[in-house]
Amino acid sequence: MNIHIRGNNLDINDSLETYTRKKLARIDRYLPNIAEVWVELSKEHIKRGGDQAVAQITIRHQRGAILRAEERVGGDVTVAINQALDKLYRRIERFKGKRDRKGAERFSATLDELSSAETIPADEYVELEAEPEFQPDIIRRKQVTVTAMNEDEAIEQMELLGHTFFIFYNQSANCMNVVYKRGAGGYGVLNPVLE
Numbered sequence: 097m098n099i100h101i102r103g104n105n106l107d108i109n110d111s112l113e114t115y116t117r118k119k120l121a122r123i124d125r126y127l128p129n130i131a132e133v134w135v136e137l138s139k140e141h142i143k144r145g146g147d148q149a150v151a152q153i154t155i156r157h158q159r160g161a162i163l164r165a166e167e168r169v170g171g172d173v174t175v176a177i178n179q180a181l182d183k184l185y186r187r188i189e190r191f192k193g194k195r196d197r198k199g200a201e202r203f204s205a206t207l208d209e210l211s212s213a214e215t216i217p218a219d220e221y222v223e224l225e226a227e228p229e230f231q232p233d234i235i236r237r238k239q240v241t242v243t244a245m246n247e248d249e250a251i252e253q254m255e256l257l258g259h260t261f262f263i264f265y266n267q268s269a270n271c272m273n274v275v276y277k278r279g280a281g282g283y284g285v286l287n288p289v290l291e
Contacts, residue, residue, distance in 0.1 A: 097123075097124045097130045097131070097132070097133060098131070098132045098133070099116075099117055099120055099132075099133045099135065100132065100133070100134050100135065101113055101116055101117070101135045101137070102134070102135070102136050102137070103136075103137050103138065104136060104137070104138035104139075105138050105139045105140065106137050106138050106139045106173065108137065112137070112173065112174075115174060115177070116135055116137070116177060119177060119178070119181055120133055120135070120153075120181070123155070123181075123184075123188075126185070126188055127155070127157070127188045127191065127192065129157060129158040129159070130155055130156070130157060130158070131156050131157065131158045132155075132156045133153065133154070133155050133156075134152075134153070134154040134156075135151070135152070135153050135154075135177075136150075136151075136152040136154075137149075137150070137151055137152075137173050137176070137177070138150045139173070140168075140280065142170075146170055147170070148168050148169065148170055149168070149169050149170070149171060149172060149173040149175065149176040150166065150167070150168045150176060151166070151167050151173060151176035151177045151179070151180040152164065152165070152166040152180065153165050153166075153177075153180050153181065153184050155184070155188075160291060161191065163184060163187045163188065163191060164184075164187075165180045165181070165183035165184040165187060166180060166183075167179040167180040167183060240263060242263060242264060242265050242272065243264060243265065244264075244265045244267050245264050245265070245266075245267065246266070246267055246268060247266065247273070247275060247285055249264075250262050250264040250266075250273070250275045251275055251283055254275055254276075254277075260276060260277045261274055261275065261276040261277070262274065262275050262276075266287075269287060271287065271288065272288065273285055273286060273287055273288075274286040
């Protein structure tokens, strides 16, 4: 399991890196076959004054499933790491528990993984509120007419529609893209790559 730690507006010193790696070291006991773990730690200045610590942990499973948890707290980044890890443990339990959905084999744990995985001890994470049950039923399908344009035109069109995302055919990349508003400000572009 490869652990990658990155800081944004935050210096990742040796003690913070050691703390983060120590907290994540046992995670593969609860979910085997983790390929990579990405940890993004940052400090953000909020409008109300003060700083906010943000910890985002993303796990990439060997079969392609991705589990992600993010927490924002006012205070120390280690608190954000702990709370994000608590949320991630709940997502791991949910991932391990979803075996009966049709067509979800790639995004659920196999029987071998379940038999070799340990149960997450109750003292390992704090039970907060239960996450709502995932409902895989598609209740609406919508056909979208896609226009060829560049990223700037797509952002302008998204703003004109008042949406937070917009799908378009990117002329320069010669493929479908999605432009979206980022929560931290600015815009992002999703450029799909077939795995």
